[in-house]
Amino acid sequence: MRLTGLVFAFCLGGGALYAQQEETLADIRQDLSILSVELQRLRSELNTTGSSGMTVGGNTIDRVNTIESALQALTSKTEEMEYRIGRVVEDGTNRIGDIQFRLCEVEPGCDIGALGSTPRLGGGDQPVTGNAAPAPTPAPDTTALPSTGGGELAISEENDFRRAQEALASSDFRSAADLFATFRETYPGSPLEAQAQLAQGRALEGVGDARGAARAYLDSYSGYPQSEVAPEALFRLGRALGQIGSVQEACVTLTEVGSRYPGASVVSEAQSEMTALGCE
Numbered sequence: 493m494r495l496t497g498l499v500f501a502f503c504l505g506g507g508a509l510y511a512q513q514e515e516t517l518a519d520i521r522q523d524l525s526i527l528s529v530e531l532q533r534l535r536s537e538l539n540t541t542g543s544s545g546m547t548v549g550g551n552t553i554d555r556v557n558t559i560e561s562a563l564q565a566l567t568s569k570t571e572e573m574e575y576r577i578g579r580v581v582e583d584g585t586n587r588i589g590d591i592q593f594r595l596c597e598v599e600p601g602c603d604i605g606a607l608g609s610t611p612r613l614g615g616g617d618q619p620v621t622g623n624a625a626p627a628p629t630p631a632p633d634t635t636a637l638p639s640t641g642g643g644e645l646a647i648s649e650e651n652d653f654r655r656a657q658e659a660l661a662s663s664d665f666r667s668a669a670d671l672f673a674t675f676r677e678t679y680p681g682s683p684l685e686a687q688a689q690l691a692q693g694r695a696l697e698g699v700g701d702a703r704g705a706a707r708a709y710l711d712s713y714s715g716y717p718q719s720e721v722a723p724e725a726l727f728r729l730g731r732a733l734g735q736i737g738s739v740q741e742a743c744v745t746l747t748e749v750g751s752r753y754p755g756a757s758v759v760s761e762a763q764s765e766m767t768a769l770g771c772e
Contacts, residue, residue: 649679666695669698690724693709747762
């Protein structure tokens with residue numbers, strides 16, 4: 493009756509909708525045909541051919557060896573059949589679940605959310621979920637950690653740093669500043685200490701705390717002058733000094749960027765900042 497009502501609904505619909513749903517029903521018939529063929533193939537394999545071809549003769553040792561060899565062969569064939577049947581059962585169950593979902597899509601008043609799980613083909617205690625498509629796989633965490641210089645990180649240490657990084661990347665500067673401050677307190681002497689100080693300064697700069705930012709940049713540079721973030725920390729320190737009105741100190745600091753790190757990418761930015769401040 494439900495299928496009859498479905499066909500009646502098709503007749504009332506537009507031409508494009510009719511063609512789309514007719515194609516869907518054709519796909520369902522094709523899937524049912526495939527399932528039927530697979531089940532018939534399994535049923536035929538359960539029938540005996542009438543001849544075994546296995547003979548057991550000879551002395552006791554020979555007979556034991558023959559039986560042992562036959563048992564090994566039968567075990568191997570049984571495992572192969574078990575695997576093949578399992579594949580057919582899983583595939584058939586998934587196909588039936590998909591058919592149920594697709595039928596529900598085209599049947600008026602059918603609640604897809606109430607379909608539940610599809611009973612396992614042939615019975616069993618492990619039903620296979622009959623949803624139309626698997627849930628999307630969560631995107632991997634692509635937030636790259638800065639170099640640790642060969643230092644080892646604890647899992648919690650890495651996770652806490654990533655959490656602070658994500659807050660900074662999403663412009664949640666207050667949370668980022670707090671998270672980096674907590675990170676420094678929780679993991680003193682961390683391989684990421686210089687990076688955490690620099691990032692904390694950026695977060696403080698984001699909330700308008702130029703003095704706090706300058707202090708964080710100074711800590712990052714003075715504590716780790718050979719780190720990979722030292723040039724950026726020195727440049728940001730000079731710019732922050734200019735923002736709080738210490739122009740002379742800012743000019744001296746910005747000059748040091750090119751002198752100490754001539755190949756750094758921030759040298760040109762330091763020069764532009766010196767021009768903006770009117771440094772001589």
